[in-house]
Each structure stands twice: as C-alpha cells, then as structure tokens.
Amino acid sequence: MTTQNPDPDRLTAEGVAPAGRGTILLLACGALAREILDLKARNRWDHIDLACLPAILHNHPEKITGAVRDAVVKHRDNYDAIHVVYADCGTGGLLQAACAEMGVEMVAGPHCYAFFDGLARFETRDDITAFYLTDFLVRQFDAFVWKPLGLDRHPDLRDLYFGHYETLVYLAQTDDPALTEKAREQAARLRLRFERRMTGYGDLETTLAGWAAAPV
Incomplete structure (x- = not known):
C-alpha cells in the first residue's frame, strides 16, 4: 500500500x-x-x-x-x-x-530500549531485573506481551516469565498521562514495581x- x-x-x-x-x-x-x-x-x-x-x-x-x-x-x-x-x-x-x-x-x-534511553546512559545502568516498555508496547501490551505469552489463558505462567524481574520500566517517548497510567496498570498486572523514565526519542x-x- x-x-x-x-x-x-x-x-x-x-x-x-x-x-x-x-x-x-x-x-x-x-x-x-x-x-x-x-x-x-x-x-x-x-x-x-x-x-x-x-x-x-x-x-x-x-x-x-x-x-x-x-x-x-x-x-x-x-x-x-x-x-x-x-x-x-x-x-x-x-x-x-x-x-x-x-x-x-x-x-x-x-x-530500542537502549537507543531510546541513550546508549551511553543505558550501558551504565544495572537493570538486569528490569522489564522495559516503550510507548508502542504500552499501547500494544495485550497484543505483543500478554496474549503471545499465553497469560490471558494461563495467568499462572506469570512467575515462569516474570519471576526474575523486579521492576517494569516505562521508557516514555511522549509526556502522556494516559499512557503513563496504562503502563502503571500493566506493572500491577505483572506484579512488578513501576518506574517511568522520560527519554524522548x-x-x-x-x-x-x-x-x-x-x-x-
């Protein structure tokens, strides 16, 4: 097209x-x-x-x-x-x-998490227990995370996939309160702490x- x-x-x-x-x-x-x-x-x-x-x-x-x-x-x-x-x-x-x-x-x-955050900055972070979302993944969380992992059908798989994570880090490209709230809700669904970083592009x-x- x-x-x-x-x-x-x-x-x-x-x-x-x-x-x-x-x-x-x-x-x-x-x-x-x-x-x-x-x-x-x-x-x-x-x-x-x-x-x-x-x-x-x-x-x-x-x-x-x-x-x-x-x-x-x-x-x-x-x-x-x-x-x-x-x-x-x-x-x-x-x-x-x-x-x-x-x-x-x-x-x-x-x-993309690294280049949104900035490669130099990202390389200094100790984020081994962080699960990242971008604006796109916040919008498309169900389609790209929740359903492909089968969590909509088998929520008990949460510990298998996310048991080693501690924090959901939302790398925000835009300052959108609605997206921030969605990301916060997604962190709660995964039972992870929530952190938002305003990265821009x-x-x-x-x-x-x-x-x-x-x-x-």
Missing part, C-alpha cells in the same frame, strides 16, 4: 511501502512508526521516505534479518541511500552482518538527524 500520510497504526500492524518521492529510505520496525513520522514532520524531512516491516517481528527476531534483506533488495534501486531503523533486536549480530554486506547503515545498539532522533543531513 502506498500513502502520502501513512496511518501509524497501520504501519505498525501491517507494514507500508514508501511513497517513493524521497532520495533516502528509512526501512524501519513498525514499532517505531509513530516516532519516525513525528520526527519527519517536525524536521520537514521531505526527502526521506518510510517503509515499515510488521511490528510483530518484535516477537520473532529470527525472521528480522531475512525480512530486512528482502526489503533492501526490493527498494534499493529507487533510492540513493537506505538506512535500517533496527538495532540488533535479538538477531545475535546477524542483522549487522547482513547490513554490512549490503552496504546499508543501521541504528547502533542492542535494542533519545539516540533515535540524533541518528535520523545525521542520516537526514548526510550527502547522498
């Missing part, structure tokens, strides 16, 4: 092809669609198009590398540059190797700004 003003909810659910009018393509995880669209609009990056892969790949990291590779091959003849808006995201270095092979850049870091914003300004 091609659209001039893509619906972020559809981007996150299905993946959307770019409008094809820019010189740079961001090939992104659908879980980052809202944030990228906001940054594009705010900075008037009209030379950048966005194509998102389905956000459900978040739950299937073994499929990410192949999906990204296929998308780069599909779109690369139409753009001067393609950048991959994924971190490693559980691929065990396979995505980085594939991007290096194809000559495309990707976002640095192990996952962190290293995602600085990375995209660098790509947007670079000559192609």
